[in-house]
Amino acid sequence: MKVLLNGEPRDLRDGATVVDAVNASGAPESHDGVAVAVDGEVIPRGRWGDEPLAEGQHVEVLTAVQGG
Numbered sequence: 427m428k429v430l431l432n433g434e435p436r437d438l439r440d441g442a443t444v445v446d447a448v449n450a451s452g453a454p455e456s457h458d459g460v461a462v463a464v465d466g467e468v469i470p471r472g473r474w475g476d477e478p479l480a481e482g483q484h485v486e487v488l489t490a491v492q493g494g
Contacts, residue, residue: 430484444474444485451487459490 427440431447438446444462453460462469463486469477479485 427479427481429479429482432485432487438479442479444469444477444479447479447485448474448487451485453487453489461488461490462486463488 427438427442429436429438429442429447431438431451436447436450438450444464448457448460448462457471460471462471462474464477464479465484
């Protein structure tokens with residue numbers, strides 16, 4: 427299935443969940459400091475593995491960066 431991941435078209439397996447998109451984004455394996463929005467709605471971390479994605483959805487994976 428195709429989704430838009432951080433503004434780029436990306437192929438994910440059929441039945442992919444939010445956690446699959448997070449992993450595909452290159453976010454840290456620990457997922458520390460990571461937030462996700464699907465079609466503009468923030469998805470709580472506890473739902474990432476249960477939240478299915480659908481063809482054409484927009485997924486934004488954001489990672490906090492320390493510094494200033």
